[in-house]
Amino acid sequence: MRYLLAVLALAALATLPMVFGDYGTGMLVGLAGYVTLATSWAMFSGPTRYISLATVAFFGVGAYTVAVLNEVLPYPLVLLAAAGIGATMALLVGLSTLRLAGIYFVIFSFGLAELVRQLITWFEVNVTGTLGRYIFLDLEAKHIFWQLLALGAATLALSAWIRRSRLGLALRVIGDDETVAAHSGINLARTKLVLFVASATIITLVGAIQAPRWVYVEPSIVFNPTVSFLTVIMALLGGATRLWGPLCGAVPLFLLFEWLSARFPDHFSILLGLMFMAVVYALPDGVLAALEKFRSKGNGNSATKPAKEANA
Amino acid sequence: MSVLLETQGLTKRFGGLTAVNGVSLTVRRGEVLGLLGPNGSGKTTLMNLISGALKSSEGALLINGKDMTGAPPHRIAKSGVARTFQLVKILPSLTLEENVMVPAAFGPDRLWGRALKAQVAECLDMVGLHARAGQQASELTYIDQKRLELARALASAPKLLLLDEWLAGLNPTELHEGIRLIRELEQTGITIIMVEHIMDAVRALCPRCAVMNSGTLIADGPTDQVLSDPHVVAAYLGEEDA
Numbered sequence A: 001m002r003y004l005l006a007v008l009a010l011a012a013l014a015t016l017p018m019v020f021g022d023y024g025t026g027m028l029v030g031l032a033g034y035v036t037l038a039t040s041w042a043m044f045s046g047p048t049r050y051i052s053l054a055t056v057a058f059f060g061v062g063a064y065t066v067a068v069l070n071e072v073l074p075y076p077l078v079l080l081a082a083a084g085i086g087a088t089m090a091l092l093v094g095l096s097t098l099r100l101a102g103i104y105f106v107i108f109s110f111g112l113a114e115l116v117r118q119l120i121t122w123f124e125v126n127v128t129g130t131l132g133r134y135i136f137l138d139l140e141a142k143h144i145f146w147q148l149l150a151l152g153a154a155t156l157a158l159s160a161w162i163r164r165s166r167l168g169l170a171l172r173v174i175g176d177d178e179t180v181a182a183h184s185g186i187n188l189a190r191t192k193l194v195l196f197v198a199s200a201t202i203i204t205l206v207g208a209i210q211a212p213r214w215v216y217v218e219p220s221i222v223f224n225p226t227v228s229f230l231t232v233i234m235a236l237l238g239g240a241t242r243l244w245g246p247l248c249g250a251v252p253l254f255l256l257f258e259w260l261s262a263r264f265p266d267h268f269s270i271l272l273g274l275m276f277m278a279v280v281y282a283l284p285d286g287v288l289a290a291l292e293k294f295r296s297k298g299n300g301n302s303a304t305k306p307a308k309e310a311n312a
Numbered sequence B: 001m002s003v004l005l006e007t008q009g010l011t012k013r014f015g016g017l018t019a020v021n022g023v024s025l026t027v028r029r030g031e032v033l034g035l036l037g038p039n040g041s042g043k044t045t046l047m048n049l050i051s052g053a054l055k056s057s058e059g060a061l062l063i064n065g066k067d068m069t070g071a072p073p074h075r076i077a078k079s080g081v082a083r084t085f086q087l088v089k090i091l092p093s094l095t096l097e098e099n100v101m102v103p104a105a106f107g108p109d110r111l112w113g114r115a116l117k118a119q120v121a122e123c124l125d126m127v128g129l130h131a132r133a134g135q136q137a138s139e140l141t142y143i144d145q146k147r148l149e150l151a152r153a154l155a156s157a158p159k160l161l162l163l164d165e166w167l168a169g170l171n172p173t174e175l176h177e178g179i180r181l182i183r184e185l186e187q188t189g190i191t192i193i194m195v196e197h198i199m200d201a202v203r204a205l206c207p208r209c210a211v212m213n214s215g216t217l218i219a220d221g222p223t224d225q226v227l228s229d230p231h232v233v234a235a236y237l238g239e240e241d242a
């Protein structure tokens, strides 16, 4: 029954490009992209509480992989290559950084995107001599939307599965108390690494799938730090520890940001920064959690309720 | 009885301070050992070395005959060691049931599904928290948090249980109850090392005692003998009120 509903909902969503036309479909691509980014970001950062600003590092690598390989390999293999590169990079980054305490991880993850961007720029200028590449793929916006829709659905399904698995329990324990986790037999380093790699691989794929939208790609375009910040705000606002939280944050915020960036192009980064701080300070657990807390205070029967809903 | 735990010259330095100094200790299966010593004598640090929370600066740690020197805590937990903490550590955002589930699911037996449920129920039952299994752990009072911590430690069905002042901070009725609980555990044949300041509890529960002073083991033997040892008495002098 549940699966049937899910399939029907997906089918309905897949018809949206026919309804909305070209401009609307372009928006849908961005929207599906951010929903997937926020959901996969929360897969790792929600339970572990590591705020990662490395989103665009992986996203950009995905996009750049497509830019480099699109004329060399068939499209499915290009995607596979992007996923492989993203996973390998996440493995290396994870092995070297997941031992860092929270704040150092934030700084490192932010630096990572810049580092990767500089490395690619250096390589293109000094070795290949081509800064900037074209993507010639016969993919329309709706094709890209369908791919993102499938990836987003798969991401949600994976998150739902993790929640019910041993891995999900391990993550919640790690989020509460790492010492207890370790003394209960949980391998902290491995658990975090698995999640980080899964999350980063999906993020890389989002970048790869969206790349053809640009046609022309260069490092400064695909490694735009705004992507990392937007993802964090969306996931945190909706609630990074909830399955549907990131989606609930991503949909309204994407629309808001589209409007803001069109309306106030010069002040967009300031608005974004303010929003980032407001969310991190005021609603670290997300709007859904805040609403629940508010409601249960009204009802007087406090914390048993969110617990039940979180399990459902 | 076979040897379960052996430390050989275990030493831990924090900068210039030697918190544990060449401690060699052998604990056999089924023994209940009281670990005593004045404040700051290194008892908790020794427990941390055994549970893997800290890595020793020198010396060796053998559990069940296997060399576990320098092993991370999750590996030591998997080899059948469980503990409680001097400063109680519960998992506040999880329910009682989930708290207890954790070591059962990730410990030596890696239980899941029905077997896990049964084990959790049994452990919560043992400490009298069964009826509140679905409650959030953060809502518990101090004594119930201590109970929960014990249930959680027991959930992995450990061979060796480390209790760090588990009885501290309880009122007389609760203390009585706590002693009864540990005595019940002893009957199951589990091996226990308990750090304890309450002498009545030590006398009631531990046939054997080891005493530390400034990081060094100064006595080890039958409880009566150890407690009347002049070195031990001297070590406690000046904090007679403890």
Ligand SMILES: Nc1ncnc2c1ncn2[C@@H]1O[C@H](COP(=O)(O)OP(=O)(O)OP(=O)(O)O)[C@@H](O)[C@H]1O
Pocket (backbone or CB within 6 Å): B014, B017, B019, B037, B038, B039, B040, B041, B042, B043, B044, B045, B046, B086
């Ligand atoms: N992580 C640490 N870093 C630095 N010094 C430490 C650390 N842990 C313990 N110490 C020091 O090591 C010594 C032994 O401490 P420990 O906690 O093992 O004593 P204890 O016997 O458990 O005392 P108490 O009865 O008060 O619990 C103390 O001087 C303490 O300050």
Ligand SMILES: [Mg+2]
Pocket (backbone or CB within 6 Å): B043, B044, B045, B086
């Ligand atoms: Mg202590």
